[in-house]
Amino acid sequence: MTPSHPASNRRRVLRAIAGAGLAAPMLATRALSQTAPTELTMLAWHGHAEKDVVAEFEARHNVRIRPKYYVGGDNMLALISQSPPGTYDLIQADAEYVQQLVAAGQVEQLQPRDYPFDDFFPEFHRFPGHWVGDKLYSVMVRFGFLGVAYNTLAVSEAQARSYKVYADPRFAGRVGHFDWHLPSIGQVSLLEGNKLPFDLAPERWKHVQQRLLAMRRNVGGFFDYGGTFASLRNGQMVLMAGIGDWITGVLEKNGAPVRTMLPEEGGLQWTESFSIGKGSRRQDLARAFIQYITSPGGQVRSAMMQAYPALIPNRKGWDLLVAQHPQEARRQRMEPGKPNVMDDIRGKRVTLRALPTRQSLEDWSDFWSRYKNA
Amino acid sequence: MHLLTSAGSPPLAPPHELPASARPARGRVAARPFTLAHSVPPLAWQLAFFLGPLLFLVVLSFWSVRNFRIEPAFEPANWLRMLAQAHVWETYARTFGYASLATVVATVLAFPAAFAIAFRLGANARRVCLFLLVIPFFTSYLVRVYAWQVFLSDQGVINAILGMLGVPPQRLLNTPLATLVGYLTLSLPLVVLIQAMSLTLVDRRLVEAASNLGCGPVRTVFAVIVPAARVGIVVGALFCFIFSFGDFVAPLYLGGGAAPTLPILIVDTTKAGQQWPRAAVLALLMIATLMIVAWAMTAYAYRRRA
Secondary structure (H helix, E strand, O other): OOOOOHHHHHHHHHHHHHHHHHHHHHHHHHHHHHHOOEEEEEEEEOOOOOHHHHHHHHHHHOEEEEEEEEOOHHHHHHHHHOOOOOOOOEEEEOHHHHHHHHHOOOEOOEOHHHOOHHHEOHHHOOOEOOEEOOEEOOEEEEEEEEOEEEEOOOOOOOHHHOHHHHHOHHHOOOEEEEOOHHHHHHHHHHHOOOOOOOOOOHHHHHHHHHHHHHHHHHEEEEEOHHHHHHHHHOOOOOEEEOOEHHHHHHHHHOOOOEEEEOOOOOEEEEEEEEEEEOOOOOHHHHHHHHHHHHOHHHHHHHHOOOOOOOEOOEHHHHHHHHHHOHHHHHHOOOOOOOOOHHHHHHOOOEEEOOOOOOOOHHHHHHHHHHHHHO | OOOOOOOOOOOOOOOOOOOHHHOOHHHHHHHHHHHHHHHHHHHHHHHHHHHHHHHHHHHHOOOEEEOOEEEOOOOOHHHHHHHOOHHHHHHHHHHHHHHHHHHHHHHHHHHHHHHHHHHHOOHHHHHHHHHHHHHHHHOOHHHHHHHHHHHHOOOOHHHHHHHHOOOOOOOOOOOHHHHHHHHHHHHHHHHHHHHHHHHHOOOHHHHHHHHHOOOOHHHHHHHHHHHHOHHHHHHHHHHHHHHHHOOOHHHHHHOOOOOOOHHHHHHHHHHOOOOHHHHHHHHHHHHHHHHHHHHHHHHHHOOOOO
16 A cells, blocks of 8 residues: 555545535535525415414424414405405405405315315305305404403393493493494494394484494494403403403413403304415425314414404314313313303304395495494 | 894804805815705605605696506696585594694793703703603604503593592593594604793803893793794794694594594595595695694794884
């Protein structure tokens, strides 16, 4: 074996360093491409893309969900109509607005076999608004009820059993409204005895307006999301129309003496579902997300969402919730085999919140402005 | 001449200005590009950030909304609909009334403080006071308004104090009074600042002359000092009116939205069916009102004495 010449050794070392230097950018790019997460865009109410809900999905699929949060269905429709197709991979909407999305061609058709409908309660298999004929456009993720939200120290359970409590002079100036016309008008429509609270003949619509105007003197304020929380928490408002456990549940879990009662006139039901945005370039991933969030594990995360809790439509999700969070399952009445929220739906104690059918949305919002000024 | 005082104001033309015919022609030619260069930034600023958006707002007010999509059009429907609604005018009257009340209250409350700063304090103490008046602006207005909720709520600080004095709890939050408190939180420090600066610049010889001529202290204030500081007082009031008229935060978070003002109505209009064109009508109504009020008050402030 002949010893190598020091100069040739040096040349070899230099060649190796140069080679490594030249290869480094390529290696780095490759490494980056393996680790850089794919971006999935989501248009949703606040909370749906927070870590407590999506962290597991993001880690599993190496995805980063980029949310655009909205407040209210009108806001959501406006954001979509002003964005080019494909801007949002996932669109979360309330059932009444899904119909508008479908009519405007803003969402992709979905394949029912891709989603765990067999695990859902039968009431949610063919949910109105999510289907057009046999075509599926949206999959329900969560739902909740709207009723009489009240301060348990100031209002008794018996008093909260009817929407009439909103007009009780003992609570003058202490009744608040969540500042959105649909739920508040819907509740008063139920109080007026309308089985279909959003399908009002002209005469009935007139009576609903009169009934609501008669309550106006009791109203202490109209509040946005943050204001509703604050006024219930500090006790300024002891009754709040137009909301449900999605707000009082958060407060209750943090120790505030507030609760929502489903009154004898019945409650309203809201729903949230996911669709795939028209022209999405990551439809497989979007589908995987909907599968994740409708799976038992995803459903539990959704029910426990820190921003606002909700009920879930997946029976296996209920089982898992009871196993993992029995206290919350009890609080939200999602315990199989015991009296639970499905009894309220089956007993027709709740009606779906919807858009007005015989008046325009404009008529309702104009009346709401007049009401606020009354 | 001082912009904040009116006593003894010379004509508006700058002093020592020569008639155009008396200026050398060469200097005029040389000065023109220089003058032009100086006037371009404010002109460009006004075009980009005031006239441009204003024109767009005017155009937008004639557009239409179909299926939540804003579409270019030239229809007077938004104007006809909004101006025909009684609740719009009720809201307008309420907003104007609230802003006017805030303006009067702020001006009256600010004057004693500004007077003390200008006439009673030494130079160092005055500087400290002016600095203290700037401090509220270090904190977000929204945060200050939320802080007021702690004071004004039924179980708040004020009611706790009243309770100790044997006074039953008063409803303070979600009332017009709370809205007024919010307006003053926003504008009072600025009104005091402007008034104080204006009063500081009042010619002391006028006060001495009034005293020498046998004018009592109260009469000196109203007959000499207030007229001399008229510009500052009116400009301070104008700022208060502008801030209050356009404020969204106080009527919502302290007034509870129970007595809606125009800014709240604008937000409601945009939320209801994405009606930005109708909201533009309301915004233009507000801008027109503010321009008329600003013009009238400025004209009064700089009015020459007969």
